[in-house]
Amino acid sequence: MIAVGDVIAERDVHLTRDTLRAYAEASGDHNPIHQDDEVAASVGLPGVIAHGMLTMGLAVQPVVDWVAALRPAPSGSLSERSESKGPRITGYGVRFTRMVVVDAETGADVHITATVGALDAEAGTARIDLTVTAAGETVLGKAQVTVSGLALDTPEAG
Amino acid sequence: MPVNPDLQGRTYPPTAPIRVSAEHIAQFAAAVGASDASSAPPTYAIVVQQAALDALLADPTTGFEIRNVVHGEQRFAYARPIVAGDELTGTMTISSIRTLGANAMLTAETLIVDGSGETVATATSMLLVGADA
Numbered sequence: 001m002i003a004v005g006d007v008i009a010e011r012d013v014h015l016t017r018d019t020l021r022a023y024a025e026a027s028g029d030h031n032p033i034h035q036d037d038e039v040a041a042s043v044g045l046p047g048v049i050a051h052g053m054l055t056m057g058l059a060v061q062p063v064v065d066w067v068a069a070l071r072p073a074p075s076g077s078l079s080e081r082s083e084s085k086g087p088r089i090t091g092y093g094v095r096f097t098r099m100v101v102v103d104a105e106t107g108a109d110v111h112i113t114a115t116v117g118a119l120d121a122e123a124g125t126a127r128i129d130l131t132v133t134a135a136g137e138t139v140l141g142k143a144q145v146t147v148s149g150l151a152l153d154t155p156e157a158g
Numbered sequence: 159m160p161v162n163p164d165l166q167g168r169t170y171p172p173t174a175p176i177r178v179s180a181e182h183i184a185q186f187a188a189a190v191g192a193s194d195a196s197s198a199p200p201t202y203a204i205v206v207q208q209a210a211l212d213a214l215l216a217d218p219t220t221g222f223e224i225r226n227v228v229h230g231e232q233r234f235a236y237a238r239p240i241v242a243g244d245e246l247t248g249t250m251t252i253s254s255i256r257t258l259g260a261n262a263m264l265t266a267e268t269l270i271v272d273g274s275g276e277t278v279a280t281a282t283s284m285l286l287v288g289a290d291a
Binding site: 013019022023025026027028029043052053054056057058060061064065068088089090091092093094095096 | 186204205228236
């Protein structure tokens with residue numbers, strides 16, 4: 001059983017310029033500040049930066065995996081799986097507070113810690129708080145994932 | 159030029175339908191480090207939000223230019239996961255504009271529905287709009 005304050009997942013992700021190119025291709029966000037040092041410098045950035053939505057997308061994956069591990073083994077069609085009950089992510093939000101600079105040679109290292117921030121046993125929901133850092137600084141603010149459909153015990157006294 | 163205050167409450171026409179393919183889900187999933195591509199990663203919904211925001215950023219009456227826009231916050235509420243075969247349409251409303259000196263905070267809320275009109279997700283973006291340099 002989970003409790004507020006539990007760390008449910010941690011992950012280190014290494015970003016390179018290739019990671020940014022792959023995200024640009026997948027998302028359609030080809031803003032050159034995520035590709036080109038000269039363009040980044042020309043708009044006053046300290047270097048090529050990761051797409052905020054890439055950081056947001058990476059940061060939630062440890063929670064996606066945690067939720068998947070709580071669900072029954074997959075069976076049946078995709079539509080049956082998507083319709084089925086059980087734990088799932090119903091909300092996710094972040095503030096983009098700092099940029100992640102991705103060096104052409106050394107890339108960038110992002111560290112993600114997912115902690116149980118709040119539980120509502122009656123509603124079967126948990127708020128998972130993400131701490132996301134790069135170069136020793138927090139890059140996402142108020143990064144919170146809502147997980148619904150959890151079977152939670154009501155808290156015991158003592 | 160200041161942000162046009164008349165934008166507040168404006169609802170833009172729905173985006174063209176976006177057909178979700180298994181290939182695109184797999185590509186997006188790989189790009190964000192997802193281990194499973196049987197449904198789309200949570201942030202995949204930004205694909206629809208981006209299409210909706212493009213209409214805002216192309217609107218000549220907003221009073222601001224795309225180069226002065228910074229993505230400040232992003233939120234999603236999910237009714238169900240996005241899966242291959244979905245045909246998604248986003249309808250965006252400018253839910254609030256707050257002026258902060260020469261800058262503004264603009265919140266764009268997009269209702270994402272599937273081909274049968276059922277709600278799939280809501281995407282809310284807060285954009286920081288700077289004054290013209």
